[in-house]
Amino acid sequence: MTNNQxxxxxxxxxxxxxLTSADATAKSGAAPADTKTAANLMAAFGGESMAxxxxxxxxxxxxxxxxxEVAKLFExxxxxxxxxxxxxLELIYPSAEMTVEKVLALAAEGEMYESVTMYPNFERxxxxxxxxxxxxxxxxxxxxxxxxxxxxxxxxxxxxxxxxVEAFHAARYQAALDKLTAAKV
Numbered sequence: 001m002t003n004n005q006x007x008x009x010x011x012x013x014x015x016x017x018x019l020t021s022a023d024a025t026a027k028s029g030a031a032p033a034d035t036k037t038a039a040n041l042m043a044a045f046g047g048e049s050m051a052x053x054x055x056x057x058x059x060x061x062x063x064x065x066x067x068x069e070v071a072k073l074f075e076x077x078x079x080x081x082x083x084x085x086x087x088x089l090e091l092i093y094p095s096a097e098m099t100v101e102k103v104l105a106l107a108a109e110g111e112m113y114e115s116v117t118m119y120p121n122f123e124r125x126x127x128x129x130x131x132x133x134x135x136x137x138x139x140x141x142x143x144x145x146x147x148x149x150x151x152x153x154x155x156x157x158x159x160x161x162x163x164x165v166e167a168f169h170a171a172r173y174q175a176a177l178d179k180l181t182a183a184k185v
Contacts, residue, residue, distance in 0.1 A: 041088050048085035052078045104156040111149035115142050 059074035093106070119142035126134035 038092065041092050045085050045088040045092065048081045048088065052081040052085065055081065100159050101156060104152050104159065108149045108152035108156065111145045111152060114145035115149060116146075119145065 055074040055078035059071040059078065062068075062074060063071035093102075119138045123135055123138040123142070126132075126138060
C-alpha cells in the first residue's frame with residue numbers, strides 16, 4: 001500500500017456537508033441520504049454504470065473477434081444503461097441544485113474515498129489472498145485516485161478565485177454603468 005498524504009478539502013467542506021444533509025435533500029425532493037430509497041438509487045446507479053462499462057468492454061472483445069453486429073448491440077445497450085444511470089443520478093443529485101462547486105466537491109470526495117479507503121481495503125484483501133496482480137492494480141488505482149482528487153480540488157480553488165474576480169469586475173462595471181445612467185438623467 002502506498003503511504004500518500006491525502007489532500008485536504010477546504011472550500012468544499014461546507015458544500016459537501018450541505019449536499020449530504022437530509023434537510024438539503026428533503027427540500028429538493030431527492031431522497032434523503034439516509035433512506036433505503038437513497039441507498040437503492042445508489043445501488044441502481046452502480047449497477048447501471050457497471051453494466052455500461054462491461055458492455056463496452058464486451059463490444060471491444062466482439063469487435064476484436066470480428067463480430068461487428070454483436071459489438072454494436074453491446075454499444076447500443078451500453079448507451080441505454082448510461083441513460084438509466086443518469087436518471088438515477090438526477091434523483092440523487094438533482095441537476096437544478098448542482099453548481100460547479102458542488103460537482104467538484106463531490107468528485108473530489110469520491111476520489112478521496114477511493115484513494116484512502118476503498119483501494120487500500122481491496123489491496124489488504126488481495127495481499128491476504130496472495131493475488132499480486134490485484135495488489136499492484138489496487139495500489140496504482142489508489143495513487144491515481146489521489147491525483148484525481150487533487151486535480152478536482154485545484155479546479156475548485158481556481159473556480160472559487162475566478163468567481164471572486166468576476167464578482168469584483170461585475171460590481172465595478174455596475175457602478176460605472178450606474179454613474180453613466182445617473183449622468184444622463
